[in-house]
Amino acid sequence: MPPRQQADICVLSILAMANLKKTTKWTMASNEWLRIHDIIVFAYKNYGVKYAENSRETFRKQALHHFRTAAIVEDNGKATNSPDYRYRLTAEFIEVLRQINISSKPLESFKKNHQSLMEIYASKKEMEKMPVKINGEVFTFSPGKHNQLQKAIIEEFAPRFAPNAECLYAGDTIQKDLVKKEERLKELGFTITLHDKMPDVVLYRADKDWIYFIEAVTSVGPMDPKRIQEITSMTSGVKAGMIFVTAFLDFKTYKQFSEQLAWETEIWLAEMPDHMIHMNGDKFLGPRKDSAKKNDGKK
Numbered sequence: 001m002p003p004r005q006q007a008d009i010c011v012l013s014i015l016a017m018a019n020l021k022k023t024t025k026w027t028m029a030s031n032e033w034l035r036i037h038d039i040i041v042f043a044y045k046n047y048g049v050k051y052a053e054n055s056r057e058t059f060r061k062q063a064l065h066h067f068r069t070a071a072i073v074e075d076n077g078k079a080t081n082s083p084d085y086r087y088r089l090t091a092e093f094i095e096v097l098r099q100i101n102i103s104s105k106p107l108e109s110f111k112k113n114h115q116s117l118m119e120i121y122a123s124k125k126e127m128e129k130m131p132v133k134i135n136g137e138v139f140t141f142s143p144g145k146h147n148q149l150q151k152a153i154i155e156e157f158a159p160r161f162a163p164n165a166e167c168l169y170a171g172d173t174i175q176k177d178l179v180k181k182e183e184r185l186k187e188l189g190f191t192i193t194l195h196d197k198m199p200d201v202v203l204y205r206a207d208k209d210w211i212y213f214i215e216a217v218t219s220v221g222p223m224d225p226k227r228i229q230e231i232t233s234m235t236s237g238v239k240a241g242m243i244f245v246t247a248f249l250d251f252k253t254y255k256q257f258s259e260q261l262a263w264e265t266e267i268w269l270a271e272m273p274d275h276m277i278h279m280n281g282d283k284f285l286g287p288r289k290d291s292a293k294k295n296d297g298k299k
Contacts, residue, residue, distance in 0.1 A: 001017035010063040010199045012049060017073065017089045020095050029097040033076060033086035034238070038058065071114065078144055082219075125174050142172055145249060146200075151215040152270040153201050153247050160273065162203045169202035189237035199231065204240070210287060211238065214245040214268075222257045223265045241287025 001010070016039040018029040021266070032044075036056040043049045051059075051287040064087055067073040072093045078085040092113075095106040126201065141147035150170060158165050168188075170179040180198075188204065200221075203212040213231055215221050223246040235242065244265040251269055254277075261267065267277035 001070070004062060005066050007062065009051070009059060010067075011037050011049060013059060014072070014089070015047070016095075017087060018094065020097070023045045026100040027098050027102070029094055031083065031094045033088045035086055036064070046134050061235055082144055082146075082195065087122040087214040101274075106119050119187065131251040134245045136145050141178070143213075145218045146216055147172060149218060149247055149249050149270055150200055152249075152273070153214055153216060153268075153269070155272065156273040157214070157245075157247065157268050161268070162210075164207065165203040165205040165212065167201065168204050171198065171200050183274075189239055190235060191237055197230070197299070209240045210243055211235075211240045212243045212245055214247055216247050216256060218249060223262055224260045228262045228265070243287055 004010075013156070017031060017034055018043075019032065020026070022030055037058045039059060040051045040053065040055070049105070051174040056222065062253070063075060064075075064275045068075060072092055073087050074090050076084070076086045076088075092106075092110055096110050099106040100130075141151055150172075154167060154170065159166075166181075166184070167179055168181045168185055172178040184204070185202075199213040200216040202214075203213070203214070210239065215223055215227065221227070221243045228244060231242075231244070243264070245268055245269045246257070246261060246265060248257070248271070254269060255265060259281055263280050265279045267279065269277075281282060
């Protein structure tokens, strides 16, 4: 490993995932599924090293991403923003730890087969991804409910309610800006800074001059009044009509957020793809009144 991946934060990550305390024998190393929060708690409780909860991204970028690439750890395939996302040591690497001071054979075997192990775990990760066709190109979403819903928005919602629309933006739980047509966004009047949080999917329908802002909601982030205001602020220069949509996988999830949703917005459920729920307003599936004014009466 390079020097940065030999730092304390990296060493403590491995010790935590192996459940190796100061007096634990190497032969007792285990590989239970852990969250980064669990690693932080373990480091403080057993080694007196305290990390703030907001250092989780540092753990992820400096240690765990590199270890996963090197077939030292694997994740459970959930979305990274899921509370169920976990890491553990690979079966091959746990044997290396258990045989420290006993035999060098597991380490030699690991090093000898390292490239093929990397390919095995990389292939496993690739198999879990979900292919999706956007603007005629094939992309892959990371696994997880949130991306499953985004895939449904592009493949099921768009053909029905935004035919021939162009996808200007689509995020991913791991690769945030999977699709981002910056020049096209600028042409339409967007002024986006690094601090702006784009909706999960943005579609543009040229024949109507409509922009669809779509939030894929599995646990957080519906189109509530606050979110509408945030998007409106970053699109003050946009002249096209703006449609705000909250997408859910099912009716059960929609019910959890129904009281938070802003008026004059649309709701779409992946389990009932042919139908929409309209939150009041003077027209169904059209721009809000405040954005329609910017069209100067254009129909």
